[in-house]
Amino acid sequence: MKTVFLIAALVLFVIDTFSQTDIKTTAEKTNYKLTSSYEDVIGFINTLDNQSGILRIETIAKTTEGRDIKMMVIANPMINDYNEAKDDKRVVVYIEANIHAGEVEGKEAAQMLARYLVNNPESKILTNCIVLINPILNADGNEKFSNKNRTNQNGPASVGVRYNGQHLDINRDGIKLETPEANGILNNVLNKWDPSVFVDCHTTNGSYHKEPVTFTWMMNPNGDRKLINYMRDKMMPEVHSELLSKYNVENVFYGEFIDRMNIDKGWHQYAAEPRYLVNYVGIRNRLSILNENYVYADFKTRVNGSYHLLRTILDYAANNSKEIKNIIRLADERTIARGLNNKPSDSFAIQYKSVPTPDKIKIQAYEADTIPGMKGYWRYKQSNRQRDVTVDYYADYLSTKSVRFPFAYILSVADADVLQNLKTHGIKYEQLAKDTNLEVEQFDFTSLKPSSRINQGHYTNIVEGEFKTVLKSFKKGTVIVKTSQALGWLIAYLFEPQTSDGLLYWNYFDKYLAPQWGGNLYPYPVYRLVVKPDKLTTD
Numbered sequence: 001m002k003t004v005f006l007i008a009a010l011v012l013f014v015i016d017t018f019s020q021t022d023i024k025t026t027a028e029k030t031n032y033k034l035t036s037s038y039e040d041v042i043g044f045i046n047t048l049d050n051q052s053g054i055l056r057i058e059t060i061a062k063t064t065e066g067r068d069i070k071m072m073v074i075a076n077p078m079i080n081d082y083n084e085a086k087d088d089k090r091v092v093v094y095i096e097a098n099i100h101a102g103e104v105e106g107k108e109a110a111q112m113l114a115r116y117l118v119n120n121p122e123s124k125i126l127t128n129c130i131v132l133i134n135p136i137l138n139a140d141g142n143e144k145f146s147n148k149n150r151t152n153q154n155g156p157a158s159v160g161v162r163y164n165g166q167h168l169d170i171n172r173d174g175i176k177l178e179t180p181e182a183n184g185i186l187n188n189v190l191n192k193w194d195p196s197v198f199v200d201c202h203t204t205n206g207s208y209h210k211e212p213v214t215f216t217w218m219m220n221p222n223g224d225r226k227l228i229n230y231m232r233d234k235m236m237p238e239v240h241s242e243l244l245s246k247y248n249v250e251n252v253f254y255g256e257f258i259d260r261m262n263i264d265k266g267w268h269q270y271a272a273e274p275r276y277l278v279n280y281v282g283i284r285n286r287l288s289i290l291n292e293n294y295v296y297a298d299f300k301t302r303v304n305g306s307y308h309l310l311r312t313i314l315d316y317a318a319n320n321s322k323e324i325k326n327i328i329r330l331a332d333e334r335t336i337a338r339g340l341n342n343k344p345s346d347s348f349a350i351q352y353k354s355v356p357t358p359d360k361i362k363i364q365a366y367e368a369d370t371i372p373g374m375k376g377y378w379r380y381k382q383s384n385r386q387r388d389v390t391v392d393y394y395a396d397y398l399s400t401k402s403v404r405f406p407f408a409y410i411l412s413v414a415d416a417d418v419l420q421n422l423k424t425h426g427i428k429y430e431q432l433a434k435d436t437n438l439e440v441e442q443f444d445f446t447s448l449k450p451s452s453r454i455n456q457g458h459y460t461n462i463v464e465g466e467f468k469t470v471l472k473s474f475k476k477g478t479v480i481v482k483t484s485q486a487l488g489w490l491i492a493y494l495f496e497p498q499t500s501d502g503l504l505y506w507n508y509f510d511k512y513l514a515p516q517w518g519g520n521l522y523p524y525p526v527y528r529l530v531v532k533p534d535k536l537t538t539d
Helices: 002-018 038-051 103-117 124-128 180-190 224-249 277-282 298-317 323-341 416-426 488-495
Strands: 055-062 069-074 092-098 130-135 198-205 213-217 250-255 285-292 345-354 361-370 380-391 393-404 406-412 434-450 461-474 479-482 525-530
Touching: 002 461, 038 055, 038 069, 038 103, 055 103, 055 130, 055 180, 055 285, 069 361, 069 380, 092 298, 092 323, 103 130, 103 285, 103 298, 124 298, 130 198, 130 298, 180 406, 198 298, 213 224, 213 298, 224 250, 224 285, 224 298, 224 323, 224 461, 277 525, 285 298, 285 323, 298 323, 323 461, 323 488, 345 434
Parallel strands: 092 130, 092 198, 198 285, 213 250
Antiparallel strands: 055 069, 069 130, 213 285, 345 393, 361 380, 406 479, 406 525, 434 461, 434 525
């Protein structure tokens, strides 16, 4: 009798774990006239959770307006928590959507993807991948539905807004970390699960072409060059080919025409700063992908295109899981080794420019016309003149001005907000065990001005100055941040004074830069310890 009960229990477990679900998204139920509300998404993923033993829901953040940000963990077999993923042979892939809540097809595609995975537990994807899916990152923005939002977009009838509950753009928060959503991604996804592959879903606003799906990869030059080249030369071209050949989805690498009135000049991806989360993940030595779906394609086409892109990315990750884990391990080892034994040739780009990738790309383009009386970005309209062009893709970013990569940064002020920022990024810091004299580079300002336009609530700093070598005394307890960490690239980005996206740029050090009276400026309170000293005692 006991054997019968055990067999019955096993059968029930298998049925519960591998049962099929036919739940539909809001877009599917309304024939793509509407997109999901926050409650719709939560209801959808709760239904999947109730019907599947290979899905677990985790809360990664709470929004300003009090909504829980939910992430699905899909794994077969399921693991107890993120600690077990560290030694798991499977590669971890994280997919997020709706960071800009007017750009909604990724939200629908991510739900469809979760349904596909729980309905196919024995797929190669789940054999070789642990998949994390966050369908609705900007939940507060999502609920501000209006048919006045993104009126240039070809459906659905009503969408949310770009900004979150703080009126901030989450996709400009990779460095400064002022939104609960970005903090949640770092605290509960990147620092815990450490996904090897990161995907962020958006909708375009720019140039005219036939392809409904565009995508690209991390591009900031202050990242591991071998990882960038791997994406440029292998992973992204294969995804491009497979998406067309396997799923019949026309696609092209993301960008805009350099000159919409002369499309032969080339195609460029213009955003390389790590404030954008895809580039931020890149300087953490992980593979990251930006999905931008074509705004003028109809909603159903955009949803299905994004869905099949996500499927193709997961197919690639499953087929190349060992290779992906290995190249990331080697990138971390290189970064740590460079911090420990930095050479004069080891540099960090403080200015950079885009140059063409080795291969040109083909775009099924439409030429543009201008709208009489209109000025600026929105002065263009699509013509009926379709023309295929093969042009340079300006998506390789190379340094035009650099500084030597240092052994460490020393903070003469232990600012609580700065230290919390480091902790959230996952960066380790130490303290001097005793008073210490060190030869360091000090940055002296020759000019410090606020930007003329407010940016994400900041008048960001425009900095000019120069380094000089000084012998400086540092007290016991002074904070020192060594670059011999896997996040060494990120450390340099945060502290170099001349970057366009560091903590100085985002006003973290403003109160330490000038006296209450007088026009002089203090030195920047972060010092570069360029070479590893013979003796350095830290706690």
